[in-house]
Amino acid sequence: MAASSADRDYAHLTFGALGASTDTLFIENMYPLEWDSTSLSADINDVAPDIMDADFLVLQFGDNAAFPDNADELSALYDAISSNVTSSTEVFVTSTYWRTQETDALIYQKSSALGAEFIFLGDIFLTQKAKDFPVFDHPGVNIHPKDHQMAEISKRIVDRHEAARDIDLLEGIEFSGTKGVLDQGYLTSTGVSGFKISFEGAESSATNALSIYEVTVDGEIINARILASDSKAAEGTSIEVTDMTAANKIGFFIVKGGASIEDEFVFTRNGTSSVRGAVYDGEIYHSFASRLNADGIEHVVTAHTEKGFMMGFEDTRGGGDRDFQDAVIYIEDFALF
Ligand SMILES: [Ca+2]
Ligand SMILES: [Ca+2]
Numbered sequence: 001m002a003a004s005s006a007d008r009d010y011a012h013l014t015f016g017a018l019g020a021s022t023d024t025l026f027i028e029n030m031y032p033l034e035w036d037s038t039s040l041s042a043d044i045n046d047v048a049p050d051i052m053d054a055d056f057l058v059l060q061f062g063d064n065a066a067f068p069d070n071a072d073e074l075s076a077l078y079d080a081i082s083s084n085v086t087s088s089t090e091v092f093v094t095s096t097y098w099r100t101q102e103t104d105a106l107i108y109q110k111s112s113a114l115g116a117e118f119i120f121l122g123d124i125f126l127t128q129k130a131k132d133f134p135v136f137d138h139p140g141v142n143i144h145p146k147d148h149q150m151a152e153i154s155k156r157i158v159d160r161h162e163a164a165r166d167i168d169l170l171e172g173i174e175f176s177g178t179k180g181v182l183d184q185g186y187l188t189s190t191g192v193s194g195f196k197i198s199f200e201g202a203e204s205s206a207t208n209a210l211s212i213y214e215v216t217v218d219g220e221i222i223n224a225r226i227l228a229s230d231s232k233a234a235e236g237t238s239i240e241v242t243d244m245t246a247a248n249k250i251g252f253f254i255v256k257g258g259a260s261i262e263d264e265f266v267f268t269r270n271g272t273s274s275v276r277g278a279v280y281d282g283e284i285y286h287s288f289a290s291r292l293n294a295d296g297i298e299h300v301v302t303a304h305t306e307k308g309f310m311m312g313f314e315d316t317r318g319g320g321d322r323d324f325q326d327a328v329i330y331i332e333d334f335a336l337f
Contacts, residue, residue: 002144004134010145011058013154018056018161026050030077034065037073044080051084058157059116062096062103071106078110091116092157095186097125097145111304117160118304123185124149167303169312169325171203179298179324181287181311187251189214189244196332197227197241198308199234204326207232207258208315212241213267214248215288221251221267230258231327238332251288252300254313254327267292283317300324308332 003009007022015025028047033040051057059081065074085091093111095104099122111118124145136142145153163178181187199210210231213224227241228234231254244250255265259275265284266274273280285299286292293299299314301324308330315326 002134002136002141002146003150004147008147008150010150010153010157013151014058014157017154017158020056026054030061031064033073033077034061034063035070035073037076040076040080044084048084051081051089052086054089056092056161057085057089058092058094060094060097062100062107063098065103067100067102067106071103074103074106075110078107078114082110082114085114090161092160093118094153094157095120095122097121098143099123099125108304112306119156119160120183120186121153121156123188124152127152167301167305167310167312169301169323169328171325172321172323174322175301175312175324177301179301180290181300182302182304184249184288186309187249189246189248189250195241196238198238198330198332199228199231199236200310200328200330201235202232202312202325202328204232204315206256206315206326208313208327209255209257209259210234210327210329211253211255211259211265213251213253213265214244215251216245216248219269221269222248224253224265224267224273226255226259226261226263226265229261231329249288251286252311252329253284253286253288254299254315256283256285256315283315285313285315287311287313295319305330 006012011025011027012022015022028050030043033043059078061077062074065071091114093107093114093116095107095118104122108118125143127149133147159178167177169175207230209226210228211224211226213221215221223244227239263275265280273284283294287300290296290298295317297319301312303310311329311331312324313327314320314322314324
């Protein structure tokens with residue numbers, strides 16, 4: 001950590017944003033336990049009373065753990081802490097900062113088992129060079145999160161705290177939580193591995209095709225493909241998606257009225273599309289950015305759940321009943337993107 005002063009580290013910023021006194025803030029640097037469990041029991045015993053008393057707990061481990069060599073140590077660390085967490089504590093677990101996918105997959109599992117909110121940080125360091133402050137001579141220190149990145153980490157924790165914790169999408173019931181895609185930075189392909197999309201129950205008078213595309217680093221939308229021509233009919237099934245180009249971002253869209261998996265959708269940067277060469281004038285709603293939607297509003301909600309990364313779509317122009325339950329999918333193994 002390399003904030004310019006203690007009050008600019010993310011712990012102090014988060015406590016300030018929550019209106020909590022920093023007198024009640026307890027910070028413990030436990031990084032040696034990420035690779036060495038020798039003193040695990042004794043060290044956990046030392047902090048156990050503070051963990052058990054905490055109203056708000058943030059766990060950030062993994063950047064110092066080699067994978068797979070230290071997977072057992074990292075796993076044991078989470079388990080030891082988890083055994084001291086009570087149900088009255090609001091728990092947040094962050095990904096690695098320097099984005100280690102296999103480690104993140106393990107952390108995500110531990111986070112789910114703990115019932116914690118998982119917060120992805122792995123895209124923040126990519127912005128670091130452009131917003132470096134302060135600058136340190138030592139390169140090892142310099143790559144740690146500094147003031148701007150600390151503020152971003154804190155913002156993500158506070159935003160998640162304020163977002164609805166339990167997402168329950170119900171037919172015809174307006175969804176009142178946070179809309180849009182959480183952790184879009186996580187929806188990025190490494191090109192080395194696929195992921196699985198499961199279709200869940202959804203209710204709508206319309207048939208909705210569920211579809212995916214990639215967004216290149218230059219912002220071009222490419223490789224759009226229909227995954228299910230009728231997401232309702234696909235309920236209970238899943239599909240594997242592979243062969244995405246590394247570093248491309250991933251967006252989903254629904255085509256109201258359905259579409260054939262043989263249809264070819266071509267998007268321009270502003271989201272207009274053509275199908276089989278003709279301009280498509282039906283309704284399409286995108287997860288990637290609300291500006292791509294004809295009505296300019298969000299048509300998707302997302303949440304990290306035990307079943308994977310959930311995504312729910314609203315299929316009515318202008319929002320309709322805003323139940324975001326007109327096409328629902330879970331993205332599994334997304335930690336391996
Ligand atoms: Ca709806
Ligand atoms: Ca609905």
